[in-house]
Amino acid sequence: MDAFNKRARHALDPLVLAYLKQPDERWHTQIHTGTMFVGRHFGLPTRCLDWSRSADIALFFACNDKKDTDGVVWHVRLDELCEAAKLQWQSRFGKPSDVEADMECDFLARKERKWISHMKYIKTGVSRAKGQKAVVTHTGHICNDHAFELTHLGVKKTGRIAVAAHAKDGLLRELASRGTTSESLGLTGAGKQLEAIVHVICTNVRSKLQLPPRT
Numbered sequence: 001m002d003a004f005n006k007r008a009r010h011a012l013d014p015l016v017l018a019y020l021k022q023p024d025e026r027w028h029t030q031i032h033t034g035t036m037f038v039g040r041h042f043g044l045p046t047r048c049l050d051w052s053r054s055a056d057i058a059l060f061f062a063c064n065d066k067k068d069t070d071g072v073v074w075h076v077r078l079d080e081l082c083e084a085a086k087l088q089w090q091s092r093f094g095k096p097s098d099v100e101a102d103m104e105c106d107f108l109a110r111k112e113r114k115w116i117s118h119m120k121y122i123k124t125g126v127s128r129a130k131g132q133k134a135v136v137t138h139t140g141h142i143c144n145d146h147a148f149e150l151t152h153l154g155v156k157k158t159g160r161i162a163v164a165a166h167a168k169d170g171l172l173r174e175l176a177s178r179g180t181t182s183e184s185l186g187l188t189g190a191g192k193q194l195e196a197i198v199h200v201i202c203t204n205v206r207s208k209l210q211l212p213p214r215t
Contacts, residue, residue, distance in 0.1 A: 002031060004035065008201065009030070023035075036048060037129075041128060041129055045202055049138070053078075053134075057132055059171060060180050073161040080156065084153045087154075103117075131184065131185055131186050
């Protein structure tokens with residue numbers, strides 16, 4: 001995230017920078033969950049996971065990457081997730097609600113706790129997230145398997161739909177006829193340039209940590 005701030009933040013849309021200004025000032029740092037959300041939306045590896053309220057948009061992302069391999073659309077009932085998440089807070093933070101500041105303090109202190117929730121404050125001026133009808137789940141600890149975390153939380157109405165590789169091109173054409181394209185989702189132009197910057201950052205981080213490259 002430090003590299004993202006130094007090398008990519010200047011390229012963000014002014015509305016996104018305005019969105020980040022409030023947490024910057026509140027927490028006296030540029031490394032906070034707001035930056036984590038924005039960075040994740042451009043491909044930065046974080047403890048966040050992107051979802052969409054639109055089935056067409058979710059299907060687009062399942063089809064648009066790795067054309068020669070099968071894709072997956074995961075689904076979950078957001079209302080059930082929200083209700084299940086409330087049951088965590090008493091045991092994690094000692095109170096039943098209003099834990100956003102506690103989450104942020106843990107993040108700033110790099111303290112990990114086992115919980116999963118959705119980010120409630122992303123309905124602001126991040127136009128790309130709005131265009132993608134984004135919902136983001138995040139965890140209190142480093143975790144790549146949000147599906148497991150949701151099941152462990154007790155969320156019942158969640159699952160996966162496989163998308164065969166050979167069907168992807170046809171599905172993308174159908175989605176384009178319904179208005180869901182790379183252009184409509186902000187994946188071209190400045191957004192694409194920013195993803196290229198983030199890709200270099202991520203590659204360097206994975207190399208330093210001796211992690212295998214993303215495939």
